[in-house]
Amino acid sequence: MTRLTLTCALLAFSITPALAGSFASSASSAAGGSSASSKTTTPDDKLVLQARDDAASFVASDGRIRGAQLEAALLHLREHNAGAQRASDMELAQAILAL
Amino acid sequence: MSPWPALCLLLCAGSAQAALQLEPVDRSLTPDQARASRQLLADAVERLPAAWAGALDQRIAVEWRDDLPAQVHGRAKARQLLLDRALLDDWMARPGDAGLEDPATRAALAAVIHELAHFYDRTPQGRLSRDPRLLDLAGWQVSPMRLGLRISDNAFSDRSPDRYELTSPVEFVAVNLEYFLLEPAYACRRPDLYRHFAAHFGSETLAADCAPGYVVLQASDDAGQSPLLQLDPERVYAVEYLLAEGNERPMSRWGHSMLRLVVCAPGRARGPECRLDLQYHLVLSFRAFVGDVQISSWRGLSGSYPSRLFVLPLEQVIEEYTRVELRGLQSIPLRFDWSDIAALLERTARLHWSYDGRYYFLSNNCAVETYKLLHDGVPRLAGEDLSSITPTGLLRRLERAGVADGTVLDDRVEAMRVGYYFEALSARYEAMFEVARETLQLPQEDAQDWLDLPAAERTPWLARADLRASAALLLLEQAALRRQELLARDELKRHFLGGAADRPADGAKALAAVQDILRLEGFLSRPAALLPDSGYGLPQLEEREALTQETSRKAAQWREQNEWLRSEARGWMPPERQTALAATEANVDALGEQLRRLHREQGGLQLR
Secondary structure, X not given: OHHXXXXXXXXXXXXXXXXXXXXXXXXXXXXXXXXXXXXXOOHHHHHHHOOHHHHHHHHHOOOOOOOHHHHHHHHHHHHHOHHHHOOOHHHHHHHHHOO | OOOHHHHOEEEEOOOOOOOOEOOOOOOOOOHHHHHHHHHHHHHHHHHOXXXXXXXXXXXXXXXXXXXXXXXXXXXXXXXXXXXXXXHHHHHHHOOOOOOOOOHHHHHHHXXXXXXXXXXXXXXXXXXXXXXXXXXXXXXXXXXXXXXXXXXXXXXOOOOOOOHHHHOOHHHHHHHHHHHHHHOOOHHHHOHHHHHHHHHHHOOOOOOOXXXXXXXXXXXXXXXXOOOEEEEOHHHEEEEEEEEEOOOOOHHHOOOEEEEEEEEOOOOOOOOHHHHHOHHHOEEEEEEEOOOOOOOOHHHHHOOOEEEEEEEEEHHHHHHHHXXXXXXXXXXXXXXXXXXXXXXXXXXXXXXXXXXXXXEEOOOEOHHHHHHHHHHHHOHHHHHOOOOOOOHHHHHHHHHHOOOEOHHHHOOHHHHHHHOOEEOOHHHHHHHHHHHHHHHHOXXXXXHHHHHHOOHHHHHHHHXXXXXXXXXXXXXHHHHHHHHHHHHXXXXXXXXXXXXHHHOOOOHHHHHHHHHHHHHHHHHHHOHHHHOOOXXXXXXXXXXXXXXXXXXXXXXXXXXXXXXXXXXXHHHHOOHHHHHHHHHHHHHXXXXXXXXXXXHHHOOOOOOO
């Protein structure tokens, strides 16, 4: 019983955001490996940068893995970027990876 | 003959218009006092809604007393109303044209209204303090552990207009009716209770000049975002139940329940397109706030940690769960109409600014808090049997009640595309590894073996990858980097929390920095602490201005301390860890560069 209680005791016990990230380096952000990581970003820039993992999965899986963050970035780019309107999903995913 | 009719003012508020009839006054009152007393009582009764005055059909004897205990302004006995004579003295000393902003005027009227509220509450028409909806709004919340019962403490103690209201539901009603009748700002500061009282009395609601929308403090780690966020119900398209799936670790095996607010991008009309405006979506997440560097499970069991409602950017939550903790996120739509959404947001704002609950692992965990928020925020859900102490249990009950629509997950590929499911990044490792292995003839068996290699041994393979394999390797290399960071963090924590002998020379400074970060987070997670002694309930314009400055200052300090820790932490790590981290980062950078070069060489689209 004591054991069970302790296991339950730890359930859903989240640590504050600080402890989750204090000692980690900032390189783990979605912009890792991106040339854009050091610039100040707007929410829209961030939306696209946050799609890098999804873009990598999409490119590597030849379009099979398609996450919502990539989907959101594709929509956003097509709404705001003239060059993006004619590009295919794959071309855009590759362009996101090359940021 | 009873002495009362001779001694007292008789307050007979019989007619619908609450005409006050005054009987001969207390002989000990001078004619001036008697006149002032009549004037005060008439003024108070005039302010009562007709339904209230009409219910008080009994004769209430009013008596001015010198012998009430200190701090007690009045007493509502069975048929007598006792009032502190000092209130009458102050009332008489006030300037003739004094309005409600005059403290003596206000105090005397409030005392009379407070006691008349008790009389009213006891009538069959009243009974507000037993009204379940009033108890929800007031903060005597339902208890999931005791069927149909309510918790005995009211934890909505921050930004209370008068903490005496927390004593009991009866006092809550009396105190709040004072504010309802005497303060126009009550409609803005406690809009939920204001509307409840107005509906109860059938009184007209006034169009109060309230600050627009709500403000909440966002616990964002992004320097570009102001921590004070304007939350506009008109921009929220939907609310979804966000479940972080459990994993093998004991802390998280039962999952975590949150709510996702689908906030539309500025300028976009509310509609399904808002579901992909991910950069504006917010997450409401109840967490135990641990203002200490070490978690104690005993203290968690015994309610020593505050339970706080964190408002987080969705993207940060996706990062934290799917990439760092490697847990999937299910986002299940709740069938709410716009009035449900507006009510839920109003409740969220009230919680955010007033709630200071305690976290109990079993009886008041994240699932229970989320259940209570839904129960109290959306009145029609109060009739459903939703209560559960686990995140998955709550979801099952929401589905059974037809509130949550779990069918969105039936087609997993589509669910991932449109954001009903965010898979743990680890679910992609094997697929990524297979792509790289095929292209490069890697000798390793699986992703795990590949990630277990020292970073420097992976390096030579990277340069030979084509675009597709580079993308796959980038994802794996990022995973390796996050793993190194987690290891480093654990080592550092052990180091600092361990015996003094192991501690690095500047350990004290680091510990101080961590404690300072926690102190600042304490403010950011309990926003009422940022506005001491100013107003009650939801912050209005002036308070919002003060908040904007104060939160920006605190957030800047928080970021500064965090950055200092991050930069210094490198130096405190063992040399092997430093080497491993640097090598993995170099791999990530090299792959990023390679992807850019390959993209350029094939004439790919340039986004900037």
